[in-house]
Amino acid sequence: MPDQIFVTCPHCHRKNRMPIALLTADGKCGACKEALFIGKPVDLSQSTFEQHMGGDLPLVIDFWAPWCGPCRDFSPVFEAAAATLEPKVRLAKVDTEAEQALAQRFSIRSIPTLMMFRKGKEVGRVSGALPPAQLSRWISQHL
Ligand SMILES: [Zn+2]
Known part of the structure; x- marks a missing residue:
């Protein structure tokens, strides 16, 4: 460290x-x-993405879309995790409808999809909304 x-x-x-x-x-x-x-996820766009990818905090990104019901249900769970896990981890969201280039770059085929990065490298990926306990376990596994 x-x-x-x-x-x-x-x-x-x-x-x-x-x-x-x-x-x-x-x-x-x-x-x-x-x-x-x-205390909550940061909304990332094409123009701000690299800055966060280049930071040293582990970055967990929720790829979602406004029309996706499971994504909306998952949103408060993800937000609560941000409040608990900061400052060890940065949680962020990418709206795959507004940011299609980012969704394409990471080959997001279903949403919600969670990806975790350390120093710009993918260390984990999971599709589907995770319940709170499973979410924090998944994040801790990749820390
Ligand atoms: Zn500032």
């Missing part, structure tokens, strides 16, 4: 370098002064 890590801001999407010892859920962004952790 390095002494310093890069944490991407959920507001301005700039990377903050911070000592790992100071990594807490109430950290502030050096650029925009907003909170680095907001």
Whole structure:
């Protein structure tokens, strides 16, 4: 584990370098002064995606779409997980309808699909809405 890590801001999407010892859920962004952790998933688009992919926090992405019932049911579960798991993990969402290029890039064939990345590398993928306990177990497995 390095002494310093890069944490991407959920507001301005700039990377903050911070000592790992100071990594807490109430950290502030050096650029925009907003909170680095907001207790819920960050909505990612084509233009902000790489910034988060390039951060040092494990990144868990929920690929979903507004018309998908199971996705909407899963949304509060995912949101609750963000509140519990930050600042160890970054949770994010990609709307596959608005961001079709991202969905294509990761060959998302069914939604919801969860993907987990560490340093930009895929470390896990699962399709279907997971119940809360299973979700946190799945994430912990890949930490
Ligand atoms: Zn910021």
